[in-house]
Amino acid sequence: MPEHDPEQELGPKITSALQDHAGLTGPQKSGLAREARRRVHRRRQAWSAAAAAVLAVAAVGGVWGVVGGDSPVATSQSDSASSAGAGEPERKSEGVAKAQDTGCPPTHPIQQAASLQPTAGLDLNSPVSGLWACRYSLTQGGLLGQQDFDAAVARQVVDAVKVLPERNPDLPVFKCAPQTAKPSEAIVLRFATAAGTREIWVVYDGCADAGFFTGTHTYGLYSAPLKLFMKGDVRPPSGTYLNALGDW
Template sequence: MPEPEYGHEQELGPKIADALQTKAHAARGLQASGLAQVARKRVRRRRQTLIAGSAAVVVALSIGGVWGAIGGPSPVSTSADSSSAGGAGDADSREAAPSLPGPACPEQHPILTAGSHEAVQPGVGLDVELPVYGLQACRYRLLAGDTMLLGAATFNATTAQQVVDAIKVLPERNPTLPVFKCAPDTARPSEAIVLRFDTRLGIREIWVGYDGCSSAGFFTGSRTFGLYAAPLKLFMTGTVRPTGGTYLDHLKGW
């Protein structure tokens, strides 16, 4: 029998060991490479997650900003509104804006002590060319020792302007009304009406005389307009409407 070639086996042993070691190194390399890939994938996923989260925050902030601009106060838009309100149209707004509503008919009005329904104080009477934005009609009893507010009514801007427009076209006197001659003690009217108009300058008044025997008409302190039915019908309603008067008894249509 031939003898085994121990020398050849001895040569194969180291080769096999080297091959196994090379494979083991390769396997470890592949394993390390796989781990590296997994690590890199995890890093990428984390980076993508962070980017997505940042984008969501940006979107949320953007939506929040838009909502704030639409549904909430914005300093920029408020400034713009303020500047536009105070711009070129501001003078027109001030010109057209009505004054704040005046107080109700005062219980103690100057007409109660004026001595005459013609005695409208300077600066109180209405300039009939001035726009008006509301009206309070106040009816007073003027008898000595028995002065008081008898009735009151409030009218809107439309009616107020209609009253003024109906008055300002009247002549100074109504020639159809009689001229009375009476003693001073009977000349004083028993009642009169004060028309208090809201204007951009504040409350301005017209005093209305229809009783007594001295004079009748609409008095502003600077102008006198005759007593006619057209304006009276607009505000003589409810408690403001008299039961009669020296001049009213001779005036038709009121």
């Protein structure tokens, strides 16, 4: 259909009005003509402004209903992103702490401990999300090596320890003087849990005792758990009970 032009309606009306007042004097005729032209000009301005508004909205990606009604389309990419984010539920941090938050401190209470019983021992039924294995010298002091492991390895270590008896009957029983009973080094297993860092102390040197100590329970020293974390510079070159194990 041809575009509707308001001037097509105004033209005949103005002409008819001029003819009806043909008997008017010259000044009156000229005044009517000016008034007609002014009204046509105002109509042109109004339609031009409306057309410009449509083009401006379309240029920024919006949708404008000329005949009314709400548009279901967002007017900009930022509005789209805001609408998408508003529908998503707030995400909260769940689970246990990350192993990276535990780390291996340069010095550790195991170096001065009178007995090898951690005060923040691990409950072997607690979920774990990571592990740092920290090897310390108990005679000269200092951190000898460290290695971090993911949640899968951490769970494997816990599962391997919890099934062990309190003592490995295949290991020898040494008789030694008190000054030589203390191990020269030991490993601290620092687990990340929901309650914070919890530890197992691993003793494999000296001549007094050996095994995995949780603070509330002792598990015998076996090679299966050792193979999971004794890697890199956490792996000792030797140890009294390690040498007796043979397959660590």
